[in-house]
Amino acid sequence: MELTQKVKNIQEKWDANFMKTYAQIPVVMDKGEGATITDIDGKKYVDFTSGIGVSSLGYGHKGLVEAIQYQASKLLHSSNIFFNQPHVEAGAKLIALSGYDKVFFCNSGTEANEGAMKIARKYSDLKYGGDRGTILSLNKSFHGRTMASLMATGKEAYHKYFYPLPTGYKYVEKNDIEAFKEALKDETICAFIFEAVQGEGGVYPINKDFIEEAVKLCQEKDIVVICDEVQAGMGRTGKLFGFQEFDIKPDLVTMAKGLAGGIPVGGILADEKVSDVLVPGDHGTTFGGNALAMAAANVVLDELEKPEFLADVAKKGDYIMDTVKSWGLDEIVEVRGKGLMIGIEIKGSASEIEKVAAQKGLLILTAGEHVIRLLPPLVISIDEINKGLEILKECL
Template identity: 45%
Template sequence: MNFEEIKSDENNYLMHTYGRFNAALVSGKGAKAVDVNGKEYIDFTSGIGVNSLGYCDDGWVKAVTEQAGKIQHMSNLYYSPVQIETAKKLCELSGADKVLFCNSGAEANECAIKIARKYSFDKYGDGRNKILTLVNSFHGRTVTTLAATGQEVFHNFFFPFTEGFVYAQANDTDDFKAHIDESVCAVLIELIQGEGGVVPLEPEFVKTVADVCAEKDILLMVDEVQTGVSRTGQFLCCQNYGIKPNVITLAKGLAGGLPIGACLCSKELANVFTPGTHGTTFGGNPIACAAALEVLNRVSTDEFLNEVRQKGKYIIEKLSTFPNVKKTRSAGMLIGILTEKDNAKEVAAKCVERGLLVLTAKNLIRLLPPLTITYEEIDKGLEILKSVMEE
C-alpha cells in the first residue's frame, strides 16, 4: 500500500478522533522512525512519551519476545511471577507499598479515584467523596477522568459526567484552600501539566497542598502518567518536589511501548481494595510486565537519570540560541517551547515534512524524545527544528 491508499483506508475505516500528520510509520530504531516510503524521521515524541527506550531497543525486544514465547496471558486468577517482580521493582523505586496494574493512564486514574472514595467511605462513611483537581489539568478520556480533567472544553457532549469533582487554580494556594471542605477526600494533581502546555506547579504551592492533605487526611494523589518513569530526570517527578503522595499513577513510558498503567499506593491504602472491588482482564499482562521490568531496570540507575538531565539541559541550551523562541519550560526531557510567532502547530507540520517528529501542547511545541536518544540524534533533530523556526 502506498501512502495515499493508507490515508484513504484510514478515512474509510477508522473513527475520526485524530488529526494526523502526513506520515505512515512502519519501522524504527532508537530515535529514528521510517515511513512507508522509506523516509527517515528523527523522533522527538517517543509516541507521546511511551517509547522510553526508543524504537525496537535490543534489550526491550528480547524481553518482550522471550516472554511472548513463554506465556502471553493468563487471567489474574493465577499468580504471575513477572507481574509480581515488576510490582516489587516499582515499589522499590517509588517507595510505594502496593501496585495495581491496568492498561492506560486513564484507567490508572480511575483506579486512584476509586481507592480515594473507598478509603474515605470505609473510614468516614457516606458523603466525603469529592476530589479536587486543578484547572488546566488532563487526566484521561473516560467519562470519569474527563470529569477529573479541569478544562471545560472536555466537559461536553458526553453528559452526564461523573459527579464529585471540584477544580482549583494551579499555583494559587488561596483558591486551593477555598475549595477544601469536609466533603473532599482526595486531591489529584499533575506536578507538570503536560497536555496543558508543560506548566510546572510551584514548589511552594505543592508544599501547601501536601501539608493541607496530611493535616485533613485528604489523599494526595499525583498523576505521573506523563512525568513518571524518569522523564523528568528523577524516576518520579514527585522526587523533584520532595513529597510522598498517597497514590501515584503511571502509564505511558512504563512498558516502553506496550499498553500498561499502574496505580501505586502507600501503606494505609494497601487494603482498601478487596477481592471483587476492582479488576481488569488485561491488567498486569505478562508481556507488558516483562517490557516494564526491562524499562524499569534500565531507566532507574543514577547514571541513566543523570544522562536524562544532561540531555534535557543540552537541548534547552541549544534552544536558547534559536530564532523565534520566546520561552522554554522543561524538566529533564519533558520540554515545552513557546514561539515568538505563536505558531507551534505550523512548526510541527513543517517539521514532519523535513523529517522531524515533534508534539504540541496547547500553543507550545512539546518535545518528549526517547530517553535513550543520542546526542547525534538530538543535534540532527534540532537542526531541522531550527531551520523550520527560522522561517
C-alpha cells in the same frame, strides 16, 4: 505535503473504516532504531515524541525486543486468577525502586487514575461516610478520557457533549495557594489529583512552594493526594517520578506510557495509608499485569534503576533547553520543562511547526495552540538531538 501513492492508499482505507477521533499528519510509520523512525517510503525522522511519551527506550532496543520475543513465545496472558512471574517481578521491582507499599497494574493512564480515585473514595467512605467523595484537581490538568478521569481533567472542552456528567469534581487554579485554601473549605473533598509537570496543558512544571504547601494542607485534612505521573513519570523528568523534585510523598501515584516502553500498561502505587483499601471484588482488570506487558516493564525498570540512566536524561534535557534558549529567536516566548519533557512556547501556531517539521524529518508534539512539546525517547543520542534541533531551528 506532497503525498505518495502508498500514503494516499492508507489514508483512503483509514477514512473508509475508522471513526474520526484523530487528525493525523499523513506519515505512515514503518520501523525505528534508537530515536529515529523510518516511514513506509523510506524517509527518516528524528523522533522528539516517543509516541507521546511511550517509547522510553526508543526503537529496536535489544533487551526490550528480546524480552518481548521470549515472553511471547512462552506465555502471553493467563489472567489474574493465577500468578505469572513477570507480573510478580515487575511489582517487586517497582516497589523496591519507589519506596511505596503496594502496586496494582492496569492497562492505561486513564484507567490508573480511575482506580486511584476509587481507592480515595473508598478510603473516605470507610472513614467518614459516603458524603465525602469530591475530587479536587487543577485547571488545565489532563487525566484521561474515561468518565471519571475526564471529569478530573480541568478543562471544560473535554467534558462538553458527554452529559449527564458524573458529579463530585471541583477545580482550582494551579500555583495559587490562597485559592487552594479556599477550595479546601469544601468538606466533601476526599482527594486531590495533580501532575508534577502538566503535559497536555502546556508543559508547566508545578511550583515547588505551592505543591509542598498544598500537600501539607491535604494531609492535615486527611485528603488523599494522588500524583498523576502518567506523562512525567518513569524517568522522563530525570527522576523516577516528577514529584521527587519536591519534598512530598503523595498517597497514590499513577503511571502508564513509558512504563513498558511501547506495550500498553498502567499502574498505581499506594502508600501504607491507602494500600489495603481495595479488597477482592472492589477492583480489577482482565489485562492488568499481562505477562507480555510485564516482561517489557521489567526491562524498562532495570534501566530506571540505574542512577546514571536518569542523570543522563536530566543532562540531555538541560542541553536541549539551553540550546533552544541560546538561539535567542524572537519567535520563542518561553522554554520550560524538566528533563526530557520540554515545552517551547512560541508566538505562532505550534501545529503549523509540527507539520513543517515532519516534512523536514523531525517529529514533535504540541500542547495547546502555541506550545511545542518535546518528549524524545529517554535513550536519544546527542547526535540525534543535534540533528533534530537543527531542523527545529530552521522551522522556527
